[in-house]
Amino acid sequence: MKTKIKLFTLSFHLTIASFSNANFYKIIAQENLKSLANIENDQKEGFCSFIEKIDNQSFGSVVKTKLEKQLNPNTHDKRRLIFSLLDEYEKNHETPTTSIIDIKTIQDLELLCGSKSNPQFYLGSQIDRTITESGRIALYKRLIQPTSNTEELQSQQEIIKELVNNQELFNELNDTLKNLTIPENVVLSFWDSEDIFKMMLEQNKVLNIPFLEKIKSFKKLSRWVNRSEKILEGRGRIITVFDWVSTALMLYGAVELPFYAITGKNITDKLPIKDFNKIAPYTITGAMCWAFGRVFSEQWNSRITGSIATNNYARGLYYYYVEWDTEKIIVNGFQTKMSHVANYINSLQKIASITSQNPILNQKLTTVKKFNKNLEKLASKSNDLKHLFRLLQTNTIKKKENANRFLDFWSRIRVAYILMTDLKNDFIDAMLAVGELDAQLSIAKLYKEFENKDVKFCFPTYLKETATPAFSIQESWNPMIAPEKVITNNINIGSTYHSSPNAIITGPNAGGKSTIMKGFISAAIMAQSLGIAPAKEFALTPFKNIITYLNITDDIAAGNSYFKAGVIRARDLIETVENNTDGFTLTAADEVFGGTNNAEGQAAAKSLIQTLGENNNNICITNTHFPLITDLQKETGLFTNYKVSVEYDQNGNIAYPYKLENGISHQKIALKILREEGFGDVFLDRAQNTLENINNL
Template identity: 30%
Template sequence: MRIISYLSFLFCLPPCAIAIEGSSSMATQLADHYLKSFVESVNPLPKMDPSKQTKRLDTTITEIHLSPKTEREVVFNKIFAQSSYYQTRFQQSLFNPYGWHDLHLFYGTTTAPGYHFLSRINRTLTVLGEGALASLIGAPIADLEALTKRQEFIGLLCEDRPLYNGLKSALQDYQPSEKAMLSFWTETDPLYAKEYDKYLTRLFYTGSAASNKSATTLQTKKIWLRDIWNIYSNYTWYPLIGLPIAGIVYQFISPDTHKDAFSMLYLNWLPAYNIYHTHEGIKELKQAGGNTHGLDAVLYVPPILYTIHSFYQYYKGYRNYKEYAGVLHHLALRMADVQNFLITAKKVQKLVAQNPAFAAHYGLQLEPINRLLARLNESSEVGNLLRYLEELPLRSWSYIWNHAGKLLASYKLFLAHKAVFHDAMYALGELDAFLSIATLMEETAALNGPHRYTFTKLLSPKGYRKPRLALVEMWNPMLTPTTAVGNDLTMDEASKTRNVILTGPNAGGKSTFLTGVATAVVLSQTFGIAPAKSCELTPFSKINTYIEIADDIAAGKSLFMAEVNRFQSHLKLLKQLKKAEFSFTIFDEPFSGTNPVEGSAAEYSVLNYIAEYSNAFNIVATHYPVVMLLEQREPQKGFKNYKVFIKSIGKDGKIHYTYKVIPGASNQTIAIDILAAQGYATEMLEQARDIINHPEQYRKSFAK
C-alpha cells in the first residue's frame, strides 16, 4: 500500500539541521505573525473640494495618526529588527517552525484573529513592552540560570510595591509620548513631508548637513535672518530709514538752525507721532504769521501714509513672530516626545540603582539604557543630542528666551542617530514585559478563584538524567481562570510515563488540555511561571507542536502529505537531540488525513517508533482506538492512556462535559448523541447506530 512506502521513506531519513524560518530576523517573523491579528479597514481619503483648497502650508506637525497595526509594525520591523542587542538575545528558538501558529500565540482564528495567547496575558503599558513580551514568548529558553533570574525579577516586582509602583509610574509617564516617538520611524510623519522639509530648511536650516547639526550656526541664522531681519526690522523700519535721511538733509540746512533741525527732521519718521508733529508744526507756522496756502490737508498725507505703512510693517513683524514661534513650538513638542523617553530611561536607571537587590539581578538587562545615558558625557554628535534633550524646556518652549539653535540641531541629530536608541527602547520594553507578568500574577490572584499563576519549580538536568513534567490543577490561559477546569499530569521516569495517549469524545477538552500543557511549558521556560497550582519541569531543549495541519494545494500537497512532511521534520529533530537535551511535543490527531484503517496503522507505528527516544515527551490526542493498545503492548516505552469523559447525558438530552482528564482508556462515544442534540433526522441516526453496533456487517477494506 502507498502509505507503507511513505512510512518507509519517513523512518529512513538522515539527520540534518532544521532552519526555524529562513534567515529573516525573529522580529520580522513576529511581525508577520502578530500583525495578522489586527484587522483594519482602509477608508479612502475624502476628496477635497477644489474650491476650498488652499496653498497655505499646514505647519501643525503634532497631530500623529498611527494605527495600532502600524505602531507594532514600526516596533518589530524598524526598531527591534535593527537592534544589535535584540539580535544577540534572540538568535535561536526552541520551537519547531509551527509552534507559534499551532498554539495561536500571536493571532487567533480567522473569525477571531485578535483572540490569541498574547492577548490573554498581555498587561504591558507600552507598545515597546508588548513587542518585547511577544519576543520573549516566541523564544522560550532552556538555560536554567537565566530562567531562575527571570523568576527572581518577577518575584521582586511582586514583593517590592514601591519599586513596582515607581517603575510602572515611569512607564505611564512615557506612554502618552510613544505614538509620536514611533512616528519618527515611519515614512509618513508630518515632519518628513517634502513641502514642510523645504519650508523648515528655508526658515532655519542651511544647505550643509554639517551646519544643520551645529547649534551655534543655526542660532546665528535664526537671530540675523528671522529675528532681526524678519521681525525686529519691521518695528523699526521708518525710524531706521529716517536716521540717514535726516542726517543727509541736516548737511544742507543753515548752521543757524542746526540746534533743533535734526530732531525736527527725525520726528517726521516716527509713526503716529509724526502726525502730531506735523499738526504742531502747522500750528506754530500759523501762530508765527506764516501761511500754508490752504495745503493743510496735503501736509498731513505723508505722515499718515507713513504711519499706515508702518502699522502694516508692525503686523508683518508680529505675523512672522507668530509663524516662527509656532513652527519652533511644534518642533519642540515633537522633540519633547523623544526627550520623554530619555527622562523615563533616567527614572528607571535611578529606581533600579536605589534597589540593590533588584539591581543585582536585573542590572545586565538595563545595560543598553545605561550605555545610552553614559553617552551624555561624550564629545560627539550623539553626546550633543542627548545633552540638548536633557537641558531644553521643550514642553514649555519660549521663542524669545530658549536656544532655538539647540532645538533645531537636536532634530537633525536625532534623525541622523536615532538608531542609537534601538537597544535602549527594547530594554525599556523588556522591563515593561516583566512588569506585565507581575501584574498578570497579581490580577489573577486577586480574583480569588480556583486558579492562578504560580512559580514553576525548575529542575536541573544535572539532577535529572531524564525529563520530568509534573502539573497540578493546570488550566489553559485561553480560558477565564474563574471558570476553567484544572487537570493533573505527571510524566517522568518514576511514573514510567513518557508518552500520553489521550482519547475521549469530541468537544470533551482534548485540544484544550494539549495546548494548556504546552503553554504551561512555554510560560515556565519564558518567565518561570505556570497556570497551575504547582508545576515542576526539567527545561526542554525543543518544544514541538503537531496541530491544525492544512493541505497545500498550490504546492500540490494533500493533507496526508502535509502530515507526512510534518512528521519528517519531527523525526529529524529527534535524531539531532543530544544526550542531555529533552524534547516536548503535542500531537492532535496525527494522520487523520487518510482513511481510518491506514491512518490508525500509521499513527500506531510512528508513535511506537518515536517512543524509542527516551529523552522525548509526547502527548497525543487521537480518535483511533488501536493506539490505546500501545500502553499494554509496549510497556517499556512509557505509554500511558488518559481520557476525557462526559459525566452524563441528562434527561433533557443534553451532554454534560466535565473537561477532566484522568488516567485510563476511553470507552465513551457520543458523536451520534451530538448529532441528535443538533436535530439530525432520527432515521439517519438509527442507521449510524446500527453501523456502530454491527460493524461486521459494514466491513470493507481498500486492500485487494
C-alpha cells in the same frame, strides 16, 4: 479614508525552521501583524491626496491632525513602526536566539496570532499586561524564546519574585513606565517616513539651495548653520523685527487712509502718506499695496486711491494674522513633540537610577545592566548628542516658556528636532531596555493578578540531574479559557513520578482533549520563557526542544494534501527527537494521520506515536480517536491512557466536565452533537443506520 490592514506591509517571508539563521524580528512581525487583520489602519497618503486635504482644510488643521495621530497612533501603525525599526536594527546587531520551538509550534499554539476567525485572540494577547509598545514586543520575544538553561530560568524567577514582593519598586517602575506612553509614540514617529514635521524642516532649511547643496563645503556649511540655534535665533530676531514693523505700518495704513480719503487730511503730520509709501516697499505686502496704489493714483483721485489702499492694507493684516496663527500651530506642534522626547529621556534616566540601585535587577537583567552603563555614556558619545541633551533640558522645550513670544527661541526646538532625527538610532538600545523591563513587570502583574483567584500562576521547579525527562503539573489551566470558566487538570509523566514517560488521551468530540493538551504544552513554554506557569504547582525537566503536530491543513501552494502535510510534520517530529541526543524533547500530537482511510491512518499513527514514545529522551502527549493507539499501554508499558468524558443533564443534553482521568474513552456522541445543532431526523436516522451497519461488519 480607512482601509483594511495589508498583512505583508513589511514584505516578510516566513519559513518553517528554527530561529538560528532567521531575522528574528521579521518572524515575530510576520506572525503578529496577522493578528491585526481586523483592525483598520490609516491609508498612506500620496502627494495629490495630501494637497487635496490642504485645499479642503487649513494647513494648520492638517498639522493638528497629523500631530494627534503621532501622539495617539492606531495599534497597527505603531506596531508596524517598531517592527520596522527593529528589523533594521537587527541587520547591524546580533540578536541572541534559541531554537527550542519552531514556527509551526508557534502557529499551532497560537502564541502570536489567533485563528482565522479571531486573529486578535492569542496567548500573547491574553497574558499581556505591558504599558509600552517596546514592552509588548519584548514580551512576545521572550514568550517564543524559551531556554533550557536552568541558571537563566532561576535568574528569571528571581527577577519576577523581586518585582512581586517589592511593592515600592513595583509601583515606582510602573508609574515611570506609565509616563512613557505618549512620549514613546512620539519617539517612534521619528522613524515614520511620512513625518510631516520632518518634511517641513527639509523644505525650510536655511541656505536651502539645491545646486550648491551638492558642493561638499557648502553642504557642510548648510549643515552647521541649520544645527546652530544661536545663528538661527539671530536670524529669527531680525525677521521678527521686520515682521512687526511691517505689521505696524500696515495697521497705520488701514487706519490713516480711510481718514485721509474722507477728509483729505492726515491724522498726524509726523507720518504722512508719502513717507509711508517710501517705507512700504521694504516689506513684501507693503510693496504690493504701494504698487497697486501707485497705478490707480494716476487714474483716480486721492480719495479713491486711499480706499483701494485701505482694502489692500486690511487684507494684508488679515492674511498676516492667518499666517501667524498657522505658524503658531506649527511651532506648538514641534514644541509638543520635543517636550515629549525630553520626557522620554528624563524617564529613561529615572529608570536607570531605580534599577541601578536594585542589585537583582541590575545584575540579573542583562539588557538593563547594559542600558544603565550606556546611558551615562550616551550624552558624551558625540558633540551632537551633547548638544541634543542640552537643548532637551531648556525651558523652551520643556514648555516652561512660550516658544512664540517676541524674539522667541523657536530655533532651539528646530535644532533639537533636526538632531533627534539624525541621532534616533542611538536610542534604540534604550528603547529595548525599557521594553525588557516593561515585559518583566508585565509578568509580575500577571502573577499578582491571579494570587487571590481560583486559578493561579506558579513558579515552576526545574528538575536537574535526572536521566529521563519528567513533567508533573497540578491544577493546570489553559490561559486561552476565561479564568472564571476554566477547569483545572493534573498529570504526572516520567519515572521521577513513578509514571510512564508518555500519555495518550481519548475522548469524544468537544470533550476538551486538545484544550487540555495545549494547556500542558503552553505551560511548559511559559515555564521556560517567562519563569511562571498557569498552574498551582509545576515541576519539569527543561526541554531542549518542544514541538507540536496540531492544526494540520492542506497546503495548496506547496502542492501538499491534508494527509501529505501531516506526513511532513510527522517527519519533523521524528527528526527533532532523534537529533536531540544531548537534551530532552517534549512532543504533542493531535489526531495524527486523520486524512486517510481508517486502517492505514491507524497503522501509521500507531507507528509514529510508538516511535516517539520509545525514545528515552522524549515525552509524547497525544490525542486520538484511533483505538489501536490505546493498545500501546499494554504492548510497551511506555504509555498511560487518559480520557475525558461527557455527561448528560436531566434533559438529556450533553454536559462537558473537561476533566482528565485514567482510562480509555469509548463514548461516541458525534450524532448527538449533530442533533443538538439542529440536524433533522431523516439525516440522523440515515447516519445511525450507516453506523450500525459499520459496527456489524
